[in-house]
Amino acid sequence: MAVFIDTETRLVVQGITGRDGSFHTLQMAESGTRVVAGVTPGKGGQVFEIENGGRVPIFNTVDRAVKETGANTSVIYVPPAFAAGAIMEAADAGIAFIVAITEGIPVLEMSKANAFVRDRGSRLLGPNCPGLISPGKAKVGIIPAQITTPGPVGVVSRSGTLTYEAVDQLTRAGIGQTTCIGIGGDPIIGTNFIDCLSAFRDDRDTEAIVMIGEIGGTDEQEAATWAKENLGKPVVGFIAGQTAPPGRRMGHAGAIISGSSGTAEEKIRSFKDNGVAVATRPVEITDLIKESLGI
Amino acid sequence: MAVFIDTETRLVVQGITGRDGSFHTLQMAESGTRVVAGVTPGKGGQVFEIENGGRVPIFNTVDRAVKETGANTSVIYVPPAFAAGAIMEAADAGIAFIVAITEGIPVLEMSKANAFVRDRGSRLLGPNCPGLISPGKAKVGIIPAQITTPGPVGVVSRSGTLTYEAVDQLTRAGIGQTTCIGIGGDPIIGTNFIDCLSAFRDDRDTEAIVMIGEIGGTDEQEAATWAKENLGKPVVGFIAGQTAPPGRRMGHAGAIISGSSGTAEEKIRSFKDNGVAVATRPVEITDLIKESLGI
């Protein structure tokens, strides 16, 4: 098993003819994902060719893509000015799971788009996230498949490359993953840590979880509290940004300490108070996971 | 028992210092309703005196009224330009049941206000309705209490005076009512026939139901279909507007035949097809109710 995406995933790529969209469509198809449709307004009727000879039909609208191909998952590679609209279009077309890679969507637009997604009963991952991968089953987004391998660990993170770092180490140590999820670095995102922990709890193949947070907000603290009460599986945590100054944005729009709130210390303390094993350095994550798996 | 309002009702009157609001506040209090607060912006701190020596505190906002008095029900007598806002204010303050008497709220404003009420989990009755009365328990709105009496019949209607006509006849025939509800004559209303039938179904004191409809829309037809499948209690129906021409509004904003849809014939046919006993004249309602009650 895996969470959010697996072999049942039927993917539509929004922005398939763009630079990023076309590159990653090839990568996703290569990782075994069933890419069933692409969307680019005005290019409906064209075809996107993938390497194994597959031909992905392109539609003007997600609505048509869903009706023609039965797509149930969407990934968004459109420019930030159109990305909130693309998210709403996907939700409106009945897409159940939407992954927004785009960085730089205005926060007030996301506030509205996220409300729309909830009203339509869809789930959004991201924006400003690397997507997710269920190794050997499906990949949606941009996580390099070659650093992953199937196995018993669920990974969830606000970061991209820091996640790759952790996953790469796990894989090199022979420890595979059920699903690796990047929830995104923006202050307003669709799927948070608790959502992912909850999905991992219900996934019988996930035996332990890596949770990688960073400064800004209270998502990690709430997740830790939730985990203590509800999870019943071991969690190894890491927080980036112990040396970040307050009031400055550390790359991610959401990685900012406001006043005295959202510091790494606060989050680490919450992890410890709630039974999450804390790695001081990224390299310790693998050791702690081994311990928690008893290997 | 009764539906929507009873002795637990704690009423706040929005627009209590207006001409209609003050008059009907006295009437409602006289009918035994617990009027716990009034709202008029800018008049917070004043007191509205009711006849038995009671003093109803006035607040600037519904929010304050709820916090200070525990009001759970609201009735709106404010002018149409402010009525949609008043409905949203009540829902935002956590009022569970909102009755809007005001006529003439723009339909696009109601479309939004109704969505807001649903989002907040409240129930709206009306607008452009006479309200409701649970005889001997509580009255919210403008239905004359003296024509009602407690008993086993639930009454629901899109009309005001036509309802009084029917209720008066029932009362004169010695047949009392659990609750008499006017759902309102506008095209967009908060509580429809099915909502009321469903409440009457769950009310163990209601043994038979009078449903008074009129031309326009499909609410009666849907209610009849629903009743056949779900109600399990006898219904007597009446439809006004058999002689109304198409395309003209008959007083109520919602009483209009669009194209060939929403005619009295269509509704009467639907009643008959679904086991609703149809009264040809208002005076027949009482006879048919007697039959259905076996008296």
Place this chain on the structure above:
Amino acid sequence: MAQSIGVGGERMDIHEYQAKELFRAVGIPVPAGEVATTPDEAARIAQELGGTVVVKAQVHAGGRGKAGGVKLATHADEAREHASNILGMEIKGLTVGKVLVTAAEEIASEAYVGVLVDRRTQSPVFMVSPEGGIDIEEVAATNPDAILRLHVDPRYGLLRHQAYRLADFLYSDPKLAKQATRIVTLLYRAFTANSCSMAEINPLIVTADGEVKAIDAKVSIDDSGLRGLPALETLRDVGAEPASETKAREADLSFVKLDGDVGCCVNGAGLAMATMDLVKYYGGEPANFLDIGGSSNPDKVVAALEIIASDPNVKAILFNIFGGITRCDDVARGIVEATRTTRIDPPIVIRLTGTNETEAMEILNQAGFSAFTSMDEVVERAVQLAAEA
């Protein structure tokens, strides 16, 4: 059950030329044109526009073309001639007082775009069809797949992808779809800004050089929304409605003129309809719908009686009042006052019951009226009086 889409609410229809002004104000492309009330004016406008023009009757009725109310003119004199034929013409009982003279367009294709408030979903709904220029209800009946319906969530308004989806349904050419996306978006803006209950472009055309334009426009405005938009009230064409309805609106009465001979004056819309139905039940024909509302103001009763009595068809007048908030004695006083100040020829029969019924009966008896307490009795009596007259 068929999915029925109903326009909700009382509404004010406005003329094509007025609707086009609202469209122009938000930026929807419409052909150049002006309205004329005389043949000379029409000729001047045609002259100024140059080229071929269309002269179109401005009435609140469909089927103007079939009735001869829409004509092409290749020069100003021809426009004058057409205007002189069309002005004064009767279309579906309505007299044409104005013509719209617009530049003629070469039409490559015709589509339909409309938006109205749907009472079932309580939200605005768009209907678009690439089959334009004809009645959309006909398309709905004969070729429902040629119509796309799209509900607008009032919390979000019309979203960009939704406007594009509508446009994409109309045109496969991306250039046309782009123009249509903009027009649909602007139509929704005009719809909400003017508190419309319906706004329609039929046909939306593609010109010979690939421009998308609104050729005909139809707009109804939600009467309840007019309060906040006083500028729109000036668009009301009082000449296009019966004088009695204008007078009723001014007196704040709900009134609809009908063809029968039994005048009806009732408090409450539902009771008024039920009273009309009962007139029919007893073999008569109602002359009108009239709801005096919940107020007890005797002036309203006076105005109501005058309006009903001014209809030469009316042979008998019946009052049916259920006093709740309305006080029966107030209504009685109004009747007495009206019959004292104005000569009312048809016989009046009255049913009053409810609040202050006894006082009302006394007032009426003193003035020589007798009154009933049962609705069936009063209606039966009124029908009988009308038949005897």
Place this chain on the structure above:
Amino acid sequence: MAQSIGVGGERMDIHEYQAKELFRAVGIPVPAGEVATTPDEAARIAQELGGTVVVKAQVHAGGRGKAGGVKLATHADEAREHASNILGMEIKGLTVGKVLVTAAEEIASEAYVGVLVDRRTQSPVFMVSPEGGIDIEEVAATNPDAILRLHVDPRYGLLRHQAYRLADFLYSDPKLAKQATRIVTLLYRAFTANSCSMAEINPLIVTADGEVKAIDAKVSIDDSGLRGLPALETLRDVGAEPASETKAREADLSFVKLDGDVGCCVNGAGLAMATMDLVKYYGGEPANFLDIGGSSNPDKVVAALEIIASDPNVKAILFNIFGGITRCDDVARGIVEATRTTRIDPPIVIRLTGTNETEAMEILNQAGFSAFTSMDEVVERAVQLAAEA
């Protein structure tokens, strides 16, 4: 858990006088005034305004008053004098380049009104308090009941009753509440129209004659929203930020200058923070946060190296690249190119792993660099080099 309200997102702070311009544009009453960059200009403005004026330092820092950056002047000469003292002054490390000269108001009372985007509820949240003129976080800590928080549902915007509720919390006098309702409504309009992440009036005053006015204004704009609002980009005060940050923004790099001596160049924000933390772990101090992003563009690597090397504090530079989308060979080429065209004094240590790692190693070896594959190793080495320098 305490209810923490966080401003989300990267943002651009603008000056008080600019914020007041945005407020004025939507109709919020602010005192008359103009900005000056010289003492003479300040004197001219004071002359034109007449009466007593306030001369206020325009810097992106709080506590201007305490620092002597806000002064009253009763005539133009005094305004000149104050301006000459304040211009060039340092407040919290920032040099004052502009002063705002505004008419002084007689203040009867001070309140606080602010709105920002709350990440927990994913919606704008208003905070208002009748205790204005002081730091709202202080009020929150000492007298939380004096603050009303109100979340705005983004689907509906700020509704009339909500604006009134906020105003009613501030003022019991209905006349003042009415003015405040309007101001709160307009503030929300300015907030959304300018894609703000924060907008604050502190204090909102009542004047001696009962007028409600915004005396001080603070606005941060969501950088992501600037794209659609190019007019706002001109409000950015490049002089108010370190030159290295301006250069980084122009090169589309995420960069924050810090006080340490180990320069860091990393791909990815999380990895960049983790790298800084590791520098600290091994006993060093990071000189900066720098994320080159997901691109493999060698130009960005060149710009990054130049920005880091231009900091005189930097004693060693470390690269930490995890190649996923970013290709290691591209980064390697960028490093080689930068060191070829620019003289980079501090020693450079490099860790590269992932996509095209082997090719990258080859490129670096040929250019005389050695490279690590472990993050811990490279950081430990960089700290050691900085300590030795």
